[in-house]
Amino acid sequence: MPQSFLRFVDTTPGKRNLKKVPFVELFDGRVQGVASSGSDDSRVYVSWIAGQTGNFSCSTNNNRPCGGLGGSPCKHIQAVLDNAVAQYGVAQVARFLGVDEQAASNAWQVCSNLQGTYVKEPAGQVFARFLDYLRYMELPPSTEPTPELAWFVTGS
Numbered sequence: 001m002p003q004s005f006l007r008f009v010d011t012t013p014g015k016r017n018l019k020k021v022p023f024v025e026l027f028d029g030r031v032q033g034v035a036s037s038g039s040d041d042s043r044v045y046v047s048w049i050a051g052q053t054g055n056f057s058c059s060t061n062n063n064r065p066c067g068g069l070g071g072s073p074c075k076h077i078q079a080v081l082d083n084a085v086a087q088y089g090v091a092q093v094a095r096f097l098g099v100d101e102q103a104a105s106n107a108w109q110v111c112s113n114l115q116g117t118y119v120k121e122p123a124g125q126v127f128a129r130f131l132d133y134l135r136y137m138e139l140p141p142s143t144e145p146t147p148e149l150a151w152f153v154t155g156s
């Protein structure tokens with residue numbers, strides 16, 4: 001079976017694709033993250049989709065609008081959502097976005113329950129969080145608590 005048919009099927013937590021989506025978080029009412037370009041290793045897309053409104057945005061880290069956005073979320077937003085589900089589980093992602101858990105058993109269904117529109121927004125804020133995240137990942141290993149990492153603990 002082609003892999004594209006399997007993309008949204010596996011909802012087991014902890015199966016993120018770090019190469020494709022190096023950063024994903026549930027933050028400020030949105031599922032947001034950074035997705036690699038399929039064709040250009042030096043380019044990444046900053047993508048988010050918001051709960052309640054379902055509005056979404058995607059652009060390169062240099063604020064060039066994503067060419068894959070029509071009237072619906074592009075493959076980068078779907079990849080970010082897909083990886084959020086892989087990391088947090090579909091129930092938590094659905095709850096966070098205000099989608100009925102019963103109506104969403106995978107990332108695609110979460111997405112299709114959100115009927116928003118494209119919002120143009122600079123990529124800087126999300127991208128800065130990604131860079132901070134990378135910086136923390138490069139901190140030397142330590143047995144001491146790292147206060148800067150406290151916000152990153154997702155818990156529950």
Ligand SMILES: [Zn+2]
Nearest residue numbers: 058066074076
């Ligand atoms: Zn995109």
